[in-house]
Amino acid sequence: MEQINPAQYELVYNFFSFTIAAMGSATAFLWLNRSQVASYYRPALTISGLVTFIALYHYLRIFESWEAAYTVVDGAVQATGKKFNDAYRYVDWLLTVPLLLIELILVMRLSRSETVSKSVRLGTLAALMILLGYPGEISDQDNVRWLWWALSMIPFLWILVELFGGLSSSLAAQPESVRGLVNRARWLTVLSWSFYPVVFVLPMLGLEGAAADTAIQIGYSIADVVAKAVFGIVIYMIAVRKTEAEGGA
Numbered sequence: 653m654e655q656i657n658p659a660q661y662e663l664v665y666n667f668f669s670f671t672i673a674a675m676g677s678a679t680a681f682l683w684l685n686r687s688q689v690a691s692y693y694r695p696a697l698t699i700s701g702l703v704t705f706i707a708l709y710h711y712l713r714i715f716e717s718w719e720a721a722y723t724v725v726d727g728a729v730q731a732t733g734k735k736f737n738d739a740y741r742y743v744d745w746l747l748t749v750p751l752l753l754i755e756l757i758l759v760m761r762l763s764r765s766e767t768v769s770k771s772v773r774l775g776t777l778a779a780l781m782i783l784l785g786y787p788g789e790i791s792d793q794d795n796v797r798w799l800w801w802a803l804s805m806i807p808f809l810w811i812l813v814e815l816f817g818g819l820s821s822s823l824a825a826q827p828e829s830v831r832g833l834v835n836r837a838r839w840l841t842v843l844s845w846s847f848y849p850v851v852f853v854l855p856m857l858g859l860e861g862a863a864a865d866t867a868i869q870i871g872y873s874i875a876d877v878v879a880k881a882v883f884g885i886v887i888y889m890i891a892v893r894k895t896e897a898e899g900g901a
């Protein structure tokens with residue numbers, strides 16, 4: 653591990669702690685409010701809470717790994733020799749990224765066959781994107797990182813095309829009162845997800861050593877809170893509004 657200074661160590665520590673609080677409270681909110689929406693929309697909230705719950709678990713492990721990787725002695729941060737475990741993030745994404753897309757599909761309440769086919773297609777693309785990113789993430793050679801970045805960008809861009817092309821006709825079929833919100837959920841996905849490939853390239857653009865490690869950890873944490881907890885709340889709002897538009901729970 654790179655030599656990290658106390659301010660960087662604390663900053664990452666505090667961001668992990670904040671993310672744990674955000675994921676935990678989002679999980680409680682989403683699961684406790686299931687009864688506020690019609691029964692068709694409950695699976696979307698269950699899955700939404702499952703996503704933040706899986707992230708809560710992984711952030712607890714990430715936090716633990718961060719604490720184990722360093723000790724603070726007389727105000728200086730020293731590496732303990734235990735490696736900070738980056739794999740937790742990728743295991744988390746592998747599970748949560750397909751579920752996030754399924755959440756969005758479920759809250760749209762499409763026909764059964766469309767729900768299944770879109771979930772399978774988007775879920776597979778999302779898993780492929782994460783698997784292709786991992787060999788790059790664990791490499792510190794720029795050319796290796798660029799190669800896997802480029803490969804992972806293919807399913808990533810494909811997902812964006814599906815969200816804008818494939819889901820547009822489904823969007824038009826949504827009740828008037830929720831169209832704006834569903835559109836916002838789609839944009840929230842696009843913008844928050846675009847953050848990840850940008851954070852990934854920071855070390856290839858000249859950011860070095862502990863500064864790069866710090867930026868990556870903070871960048872991914874912010875993106876995770878937006879893409880999972882904030883997104884979950886938007887899904888909840890859509891479900892509540894659709895419940896109202898369709899005549900109550």
Ligand SMILES: *C/C=C(C)/C=C/C=C(C)/C=C/C1=C(C)CCCC1(C)C
Binds near residue numbers: 805848
């Ligand atoms: C909750 C976690 C989410 C929404 C994670 C999303 C992750 C991505 C969109 C990652 C994409 C990547 C690329 C497109 C290229 C480089 C490697 C990745 C995996 C960072």
